[in-house]
Amino acid sequence: MQLFPMTAKGIESRRRGQVLVGPIDLTLDGQGACVVVGPNGAGKTTLLRLLHGTARLSAGQINWACPTDEARHHQGFVFQRPVMLRRTVMQNLIYPLRLRGVPLAQARDRARDWAARVGLEAMLDRAAPVLSGGEQQKLALARALISEPKVLFLDEPCAALDGRATREIEEILTHAKSAGTRLILSTHDMGQARRLADQVLFLLGGRIHESGPAETFFNRPETPQARAFLRGDIVE
């Protein structure tokens, strides 16, 4: 099953006649981490949701290398504020596997494995909604990765977390990346962008203002807005 290259042509999201995002043309290949940066309201979240297919396209189209229905099956999404099922950690982890018809015993084995990878093995029987913010985000990440998606979208996954939790999450992400999962991640944290990015999309006013390999973007940004943004100036 090959998802990439993915091409988006002229995609747009409009609400009440106002263009929130777009038009955007974008081609993504199947490796590494693509980090979406930009000021608040630039449309980072909406872009991720459009690509994932949970927000409605007002115009344009997105083509994966396989039929869209199948592509949806190999994607995961981690939200800024993790959504916990009102169940135990174990039941949260096996949920996506059970949806795919994995037998219970096998699903439990994989859940234990993933809980160990994200450091939640001692909490398998705890109720997920009472975990701390960092633990919830790690659980959300494990729950998204357990079904071995080809591409994982992350919408500011560390926005509400402290340094240690952020580092743990980044370790998991780096590991997933080297295991071949394509990461598409939006972030406010320039340090995080530098640490994780292979490729950067700089969004401004709903459009891609500048894009390119991470090294080029961070060291030799082309546009004045990107330079200002990287300096830490307020860009609108």
Place this chain on the structure above:
Amino acid sequence: MVDLWSGLAQAFWLVVTLDAELVEIALRSLRVTLSALAVACVIALPLAAFVAVKRFRARRFVIAILNALMGLPPVVVGLIVYVFLSRSGPFGVMGLLFTPTAMIIAQTIIIVPLIASIAHQSIRDLWQEYHDLLISMNVTQGQKIRTLLWDCRRALLTAALAGFGRAIGEVGAIMIVGGNIDHATRVLTTAIALETGKGEFALALALGFVLIGLAITVNLAIHWLGRTEREGGW
């Protein structure tokens, strides 16, 4: 006051001696109401989940109707069921009038809107919480509804208990369709109405206390089985 005391005393003796007639009536009350509750839950809970997650044109209308029907007057329901089940009615040939089945039908009709409305409220709230996650996980409509019903189970228990409360204390409808026939369709509420009418206040009070005791016992039992207030914060 004298009536109240002698009622209490009589209730005590009726219960302690396991009075045969009382046990029969109480068990029939339970049987009718629990059957109605089971049938109503099977109808109301999936309906509530469906209305909560599915966007269709008449959705608001259905919700408004469900809410309005919560206050359905039992006597009217009884009357309508009576008309439908009576000899000359469309279901007359089934011979259901003045049987416990008819009482179950009437009670089911009365509590379905109540259970569906309460369940809908909590399922809708949970759906708002889960929406993004479940959409992102690409779940089917059936998986979505099953997940919501399961994770909402505590709130659904409350909805079911509200339905039970309304059904067990209900007298107007089952009096009409059941007929309060001794050893056939007499239940606690209709027996209380009858004894009060006869001026047997003590016995009526005794039956009343038994009814209250029964309702409390069932509620406690269900809470205990459902482990509400014991684990988790939901």
